[in-house]
Amino acid sequence: MPVPENAYYGIHSLRAMENFPITGTSIGTCRDLIVGLAAIKEAAAEANCELGCIDAVSKDAIVAACREIRGGALHDQFVVDPIQGGAGTSTNMNANEVIANRALEIMGFERGEYVRLHPNEHVNFGQSTNDVYPTALKLAALSAISRLLVSMANLRLAFDAKAQEFADVLKMGRTQLQDAVPMTLGQEFGTYALMLAEDEARLLEASGLIREINLGGTAIGTGIASHPRYAALVRERLSAIVDQDLITAPNLIEATQDCGAFVQLSGVLKRIAVKLSKVCNDLRLLSSGPRSGFNEINLPPRQAGSSIMPGKINPVIPEVVNQIAFEVIGNDMTITMAAEAGQLQLNAFEPIIFYSLERSLSHLTAGCETLERHCVRDITANRDLLRAQVERSIGIVTALNPHIGYQFATEVAVEAHSSGLNVYDIVLSRGLMTREHLDLVLCPAALTQPSSMLS
Template identity: 75%
Template structure:
């Protein structure tokens, strides 16, 4: 019985190396694994990126066959291998750390080698027999890392953005449903944490829904920017080694593969060095994070107590809150969302600095851009989902507490300014504050308004939206 070798020998610029026979990756990947042990997160932990790389290699093979640059035997084997990878096969063979030097070359070569070795098997050859089908000469034909890698990042981001948009949409609907449920519940609004004027709890929750809707629109706009790709640029944007028709052909083929229209940048030299679309997208993610965190700050404050805080709403109890204080329940879901927001804001700084650090015709720091961007997208997606399912849908209102605060707040005196004048309103507010008596009681006592007129002015529907002045006494 013939003994199967445990290793195969492969050669690169630096010499020969033994690669495990069972591996689909090759010598370039092997060296990258040894060089980059940074994050503990490998390409296989970013399936969107692997699928994007396989889509690009499939489209490139199709375009090269269309142009007569690649034979059908090799081209079809490459396409078959790419389709298997897009369906989830061999992802465990993408083993390079996501944070890497070389502007993504190790990622591109990991893809080239895995695809080449699987294509060789399809053709009936053994892995590593590159004379029949080569990672660089065939899988990477008409390409460079410098156009493949940024295009793959954009395709992966596109997939992640649309998952995030769905998660944000679900959260928005949850807030909107609560706004409807709370639409008739009057409460005190606050500015600078001081009593302001009345509003409804529904208006408060409707604001959270609207803020998400605005950010969904901004995120959709930012996503459109990453439809512009630089495939065909090759090394620096001049298209060296590529056919004159390749850029247009590969764009059309890739659009077919991924199912949405892509655009070729009008200036490939500019596109190859510019990371502006990633900066823009990260900025929008930061906007989402900031507003989501502000919302969670509100939820924590409104639910504070239960005896010594606002205690206006109840968040669902998710776990015991203390190892020492019995009965304590903490707002753990808003807290975890706050922390995701802090991370996204920090990632935006990283992406900003990485984009700024590019030099001349290439930005070498796109790996950290992708690493940071993909985590912002993934963690925001999860945060929106957990906030919706584990918090917002279970929120209840403490109606009696809300009504009591409105009745005893001096804030309602603002609604009386047009009727009793600012000076009288100020005196009423000061006396109410000193005595602890209600505004309603003091206005009647001083004869500043009749009971019927005062009741009409202080109706919830009058207090919470613009209304014409009630100039005449009600009958």
């Protein structure tokens, strides 16, 4: 097959392009993966040169090419589809060919003069797709996780700021969409901040598993065709290059076939997605209306909501985050099935695991950023409406249970519901409590925390 004259990739990449026209995209759009591959090849060249397996001239050229790629060069030459057969071999060979051809140019030779420096014999020395590819996936995941953690933290801080702003806004809490008992809007938004904080901690835990790599295991984890000291040395070099505390798996045979770390990470991403979607459901409910819904809060108006209904504004930012969550949940199922489908000493389905993880991580990051910037930071409260809802709510009768008993409290609730009178007036008219005592029991502080009057 003829390779284009201006290409840095070679015949293996070209065949993969022909075989796998699946997504319409290429791995070159996955910056974290390309940078990770280049870092691995750089570390391998340095380790193999120190061990006497490749010469210093070849090492220097390979390292120089890898550093250019890590800096953003030649990503358009990574042309294979991210979804591919072969357990990632096409991706690994694409990297080997691009690095080899750029290294040849650096050495003063023509691209394709593989007798001088070869994609397999030099760039891929002591390596297999089966240890390079999963290691690159983990490096890509670590980079993406760091960005997601930043966007989650910013969103958490935005919710926390709203919790402080709304700390004095009394409202009715609800269970099963029915009036329950009073709370503050600040407590409600503070809960959203805490939910995110919990998931940040879970994501950090999952990233710890991702730091364990199988580089040096080569084909099935036995380390065949590599130097006895290679695994330890390449991990040391790679850790320094990417500034990560990487760990060589204690059993490389197990690590080469086990995708458990990816399943764990995906499960945490699903957890984040589920909880974010729940929060967005709440925001859409609380802002519903504005005249015939909850209308407790106002989301910032971002765009016209209808092509036919004038003046309609929709909760488009929470809606898009809901859809991201649906995708992440689906991606988790894909990753689960791909990990389960592994056979014997290798999982051939890591390309779809990467593709699914990459989209989950990047879309969750964008979703958190969008929710924070275009929604949460500009939410306002309808304070007067919220206070009025509390005053006419039957739910505040729960606070009276310890003082007038469940039976009398039930009778007050039934009368309030049937007559339309408020609980406060009914309690006074029945003589169940004095006004002073009732005011103490129904003050905002007493309604939103354990009662000091019962201690």
